[in-house]
Amino acid sequence: MNRLSGILLHISSLPGPYGVGDFGAHAYRFVAFLAGCSQKIWQILPLNPTTPGMGNSPYSSYSAFAGNPLYIDPEQLLDQGLLDHQDLKNTPSFPHDRSDYHMAEKFRSALLQKAFERCRSRFETEARFALFCEQNAYWLDDFSLFSALKEHFQGAPWYEWPDELRYRHKQALMEWKQKLSAEILREKYYQYLFFSQWQKLKTYANNQQIVIFGDLPIYVSLDSCDLWAHPHLFLLDQEKNPLYVAGAPPDYFSETGQLWGNPLYHWENNAREDFQWWIKRIRQNLVMFDLLRFDHFRGFAAYWRVPAGARTAAGGEWIQGPGEHFWSRLTREISPAHFVAEDLGHITPDVLALRDRYALPGMKGLQFAFGEDMPTNPYIPHNHTGNCVVYTGTHDNNTVLGWYLQELNQDGLDRIQLYTGREITRKNVVREMIRLAMSSTAKFCVLPMQDILGLDAGARMNRPSESVGNWEWRLDTSLLDNEIKEFLNDFTAIYGRNSFEN
Numbered sequence: 001m002n003r004l005s006g007i008l009l010h011i012s013s014l015p016g017p018y019g020v021g022d023f024g025a026h027a028y029r030f031v032a033f034l035a036g037c038s039q040k041i042w043q044i045l046p047l048n049p050t051t052p053g054m055g056n057s058p059y060s061s062y063s064a065f066a067g068n069p070l071y072i073d074p075e076q077l078l079d080q081g082l083l084d085h086q087d088l089k090n091t092p093s094f095p096h097d098r099s100d101y102h103m104a105e106k107f108r109s110a111l112l113q114k115a116f117e118r119c120r121s122r123f124e125t126e127a128r129f130a131l132f133c134e135q136n137a138y139w140l141d142d143f144s145l146f147s148a149l150k151e152h153f154q155g156a157p158w159y160e161w162p163d164e165l166r167y168r169h170k171q172a173l174m175e176w177k178q179k180l181s182a183e184i185l186r187e188k189y190y191q192y193l194f195f196s197q198w199q200k201l202k203t204y205a206n207n208q209q210i211v212i213f214g215d216l217p218i219y220v221s222l223d224s225c226d227l228w229a230h231p232h233l234f235l236l237d238q239e240k241n242p243l244y245v246a247g248a249p250p251d252y253f254s255e256t257g258q259l260w261g262n263p264l265y266h267w268e269n270n271a272r273e274d275f276q277w278w279i280k281r282i283r284q285n286l287v288m289f290d291l292l293r294f295d296h297f298r299g300f301a302a303y304w305r306v307p308a309g310a311r312t313a314a315g316g317e318w319i320q321g322p323g324e325h326f327w328s329r330l331t332r333e334i335s336p337a338h339f340v341a342e343d344l345g346h347i348t349p350d351v352l353a354l355r356d357r358y359a360l361p362g363m364k365g366l367q368f369a370f371g372e373d374m375p376t377n378p379y380i381p382h383n384h385t386g387n388c389v390v391y392t393g394t395h396d397n398n399t400v401l402g403w404y405l406q407e408l409n410q411d412g413l414d415r416i417q418l419y420t421g422r423e424i425t426r427k428n429v430v431r432e433m434i435r436l437a438m439s440s441t442a443k444f445c446v447l448p449m450q451d452i453l454g455l456d457a458g459a460r461m462n463r464p465s466e467s468v469g470n471w472e473w474r475l476d477t478s479l480l481d482n483e484i485k486e487f488l489n490d491f492t493a494i495y496g497r498n499s500f501e502n
Contacts, residue, residue: 005438005445005497006041006213007034007452008395010058010461011071012099013474019094019104021474023197024073028204033480035208037488038498042205043213043446045395047071047198047288056101056471057462059217059295060262062146062224065139065284067194070104074111076197082115098472112193116186123189132192138280139225140188146225148183149176157223159240166240168228198288206290213340213446214289216282218296219246219262226277227263233270233277234263244305247313248296251345254465257304257313264305267322275329282330286338297341297360300326301351323350327358336360340389340444344368364390364442366433367403370415380419381440390442392433392451395461399450402457404429430454431487438495445497452488453479 014021014030021027034042048061049068058068077083092107094100123129133140146158153161164172177184202212220226222242227234235243246262248254270278285292294300301323306316327336341360343351355362369379377383384390392400398407404426408416417424420432430451437445450459450473462470492498 002499003443003445003495003497004040004211005447005492005495006039006043006211007449008043008391008446009449009475010045010395010471011047012045012058012471013449013461015096015475015477017091017094018074019092019107020070020099020101022071022073023201024075026477027073027201029477030475031201031205031208031210033485034205034210037485038492039488040209040497041211041213041291041444041446043293044215046215046217048217050101050471052102052105053223054221055467056099058215058471060221061217062150062221063139063143064217064220064224064226064281065136066143066191066225067198069112069190069194070101070108071198072108072112072190072193073197074108077111077115077193082119083111087111087114097474097476099474101472112190113186115193116189120185120189123192124185128196129189129192132195133188136191139284140191142229143191143225144184144187145173145177145180146228147187148180151183152180158228159223195288202288211290212288213291213293214285215293215295216285218294218299219260219264222261222263230277233266233273235266236263242308245308245310246299247304247306247316249304249316249346250314257316258464259306259310259313264303265322267326271322271325275326278326279330279333282334286334290338291340292338293340293342294360295342297343297355298345298347298351301354302348323354324357327354331358344394359387361444362388363394364388364440365394365397366391366436367393367397367400367407370408370412370419372411374415374419381436384440384442386441386443388442389444389446390437390440391446391448392430392437393448395448396464397460398457399448399455399459400430400433401426401451401454402460406457434491438491438497445495449475452484 009030011027012021014026016022016024016026031042046058046061047067048058048063049066050056050058050070051062054060074083074088078085078088092103094103149161149165159166165176205212231240237243242263244264246260246264248258250257300321302318303321304313304316305319306313336358339360341355341362343355343362344365364379364384366379369377371377374380393403397403413424424432434447434451437447459473461473
């Protein structure tokens with residue numbers, strides 16, 4: 001695969017009439033837009049289920065394997081006869097510029113329930129559904145029971161369920177499987193719809209020579225099916241409460257660090273099981289994606305361990321991760337050519353050594369490049385290597401324009417002007433940063449859609465130090481005019497990123 005460029009735009013950010021982006025017509029139009037602009041990569045965020053209690057973050061899911069039913073396209077269900085026009089007639093008036101997860105979930109859940117009830121007798125004997133359930137039983141059986149139980153207990157987390165379920169007593173599980181058999185079947189059906197629609201969209205993109213670049217969060221949530229079904233793989237006490245939680249030390253994003261709160265892995269137990277949970281998880285992701293970014297890659301070399309109950313992450317400590325033991329096992333089974341290492345932030349030589357041992361592309365964020373150490377800074381273009389992915393910014397960064405207006409000081413601006421050899425202003429800063437990214441020796445260049453459109457901080461996707469108001473930005477396709485298409489085609493051609501070879 002040679003030099004390529006593409007766009008970062010999550011599914012939830014696509015436009016559409018049903019409250020949040022989905023796998024519908026606008027997704028196919030976006031693929032057509034990518035193809036028309038010579039872009040070969042579509043990077044998205046994790047597609048796992050989201051919850052309001054975790055701020056609708058795609059990085060805080062209750063399953064590391066399942067898909068988010070919010071992304072199921074109602075209009076495809078209409079075309080299949082699973083819904084009728086009356087079902088969509090009273091669609092609420094959703095905002096077009098922000099995702100309304102609460103209303104979308106309420107509306108879409110009612111639609112999916114109707115589809116399930118309408119076709120239950122038909123799909124229960126459908127061979128493709130039966131095959132899907134069989135091939136995914138290793139995660140789908142636990143997930144469907146977990147989801148049905150969570151609904152039965154009105155959303156309560158698994159660690160507040162009755163003890164026979166919290167501790168997964170075999171007899172209790174069998175009894176509840178029978179009691180909630182209809183709900184379990186429904187959850188399996190939702191996953192069947194999700195993966196059927198996603199594979200159709202992915203196939204369409206691949207046929208346009210577009211690579212789907214996905215994301216694998218390193219951690220799972222405490223209130224997740226994965227923790228409930230496999231507690232021995234995590235650092236828990238006898239009551240199944242976390243002993244420690246995940247986070248990141250103080251850095252560019254936060255003076256007190258980032259307290260993520262996710263349970264940490266019991267790596268010794270994972271190793272005793274030959275890392276099979278991980279291997280199955282990664283295989284599942286590679287069914288969905290062509291490239292896979294390992295979020296917080298540094299956690300495999302060493303991770304920031306914070307005592308459970310701490311109010312900030314500042315009092316944590318570095319603990320050695322599974323490192324080569326894990327990666328040598330993984331890459332014996334799956335080629336590392338599919339992987340990208342998210343290596344931003346506090347990176348030490350052991351992280352770089354682990355990344356380079358398996359020839360994993362790292363990440364270069366240009367917003368980090370113009371500090372006092374600019375000549376030796378690893379993010380400045382003259383220090384890039386071919387085996388990396390360059391970004392103007394990621395989903396955790398401000399937009400380039402927002403960064404210029406709110407975060408860049410005069411010294412930083414002076415360095416950018418000296419580096420580019422031109423005056424940098426509000427009008428040209430975004431295009432000049434895109435030019436630097438496109439001209440990099442990095443084999444992959446990925447640009448957030450917000451930067452392509454030159455949007456300010458109001459279009460930011462995520463503020464890592466804030467727990468509300470994130471993941472809501474949506475694309476206004478009226479902004480994708482001919483000038484945008486021409487500039488993308490021109491930059492892609494000039495910098496040799498417009499051809500695709502497997």
